[in-house]
Amino acid sequence: MEKNKKITPKFSALLPLFVFVFTFLGVGIYQNDFYALPAPIAVIVGIIFAFIFFKQTITAKIDTLLKGCGDDKILTMCLIYLLAGAFAAITNVTGSVDAIVNLGLDVIAIQYIYVGIFIIAGFLSVSTGTSVGAIVALAPIVIGFADESSADLAILCGALLGGSMFGDNLSIISDTTIAATQSLGCKMSDKFKQNIKIAVPAALFTIAILIFQGSDLESDLTESAVYNYSILKIMPYVLVIVLSIVGVNVFVTLLLGTIAAGVLGIAYGDFTLIESTKIAYTGFTNMTEIFLLSLLTGGLAAMVRRNGGIEFILVKIKKLIKNKKSAQFGIAALVSTINMAIANNTVSIIIAGPIAKTINDEYHLDNKKTASILDIFACIFQGVLPYGAQVLMILSFSKGKIDYLDLIGNTWYLLLLFTYTLLFIAFKRQLKA
DSSP states (O other): OTTTOOOOOOGGGGHHHHHHHHHHHHHHHHHTOTTSSOHHHHHHHHHHHHHHHSOSOHHHHHHHHHHHHTOHHHHHHHHHHHHHHHHHHHHHHHTHHHHHHHHHHHHSOGGGHHHHHHHHHHHHHHHHSOHHHHHHHHHHHHHHHHHHSSOOHHHHHHHHHHHHHHHHHHOTTOHHHHHHHHHHTOOHHHHHHHHHHHHHHHHHHHHHHHHHHHTTGGGGOOSOOOOOOOHHHHHHHHHHHHHHHTTOOHHHHHHHHHHHHHHHHHHTTSOOHHHHHHHHHHHHHHTHHHHHHHHHHHHHHHHHHHTTHHHHHHHHHHHTOOSHHHHHHHHHHHHHHHHHHHOOHHHHHHHHHHHHHHHHHHTTOOHHHHHHHHHHHHHHHHHHOTTSHHHHHHHHHHTTSSOHHHHHHTOHHHHHHHHHHHHHHHTHHHHOO
8 A cells, every 4th residue: 555655745854855955065064075975975964864754664674775775776777886886897908908108109189189089978878879888998097198298188088978978878778868769759769860969069169169169179299209109009998999889788898898808808918807896896995985975875766756846846847837848848857856865767757747747748748858867867867977887987087186176167068968958948949940
């Protein structure tokens, strides 16, 4: 009977989410360091508050928490984190990262380095279906570019973040794409074609800006340098991209990429078989914070939803809907609000999806456009949240060389995508292709 009980919308049910967000942001702002308090600890504070505040039995609350943590989308992302971490760790030890850095410095003209990172990040993210995986793989390379050239690290990281979110948003194998298309009942290929109409113009403007920003770098070059690298060392990355393009499952892709990198490292004498397993495990542990953050926010979101917090948001947004245009803005506001609360774009789409489908059908919207809007706004807000996995990861790799404002101020793609998507919704007849 408990399962069939109607959920009553309650603003108070959102308080645990507010406790989580304000705890994390409050400590970060006060300490001027968003790593002063680990994000998973802030989530646990919110969960403890939920256990104290909500009125169900302890057993019922634990059951809800565990079901939220065990959601298949949450566990899918967590496993991707582990595989991506192992791949990044092993390729780093084999020298694959250094090989790509040197190849890039040798092949890409320095004035196009910003554009190069944006395109490579987008390509890798489209191929693997995960922005986090692309960032994990490329962040050390970006740091290497900044260390070995006159390129600005903040611009490079902004290009990396923007390119990774661009690819994730368009990827057919991305969790967000799967969640959005399943929720709206449209084909992935149709959503992809619709997404391109919105994302590509923003990407082209971004490329133009990055070319302009890199135009002065040529004068900073010193005398011609010789960069040593082995093309073979780059093969694990090439393998991952090729497998993804041909449609191989992201788990299989990352696993085979990790194995290939391990075999390459053993063949070159970089490490032994036993040592490779330890390196892979180190890669797992490097993902601990992101892993726990995703797991625990899934559980907290489930508790909030069960007590009417998410339903409260939905009711308020529905009141603002008057026509087709406002319905689309309402869906955008819905998924954006949820994403700001739980900092997980896939889970946000999963939560908002059924309501977006209801609104879509009530106002006779185009399924593929609604799926695109749902995915795009989840992508945008996930990419700019200071406590989002993507931002935290890039700032972590930078080791304090840049801060949050430096990063977001140079992430042109997300800012342009936000602007263009609003225009697309507001003037869809004029912009309709």
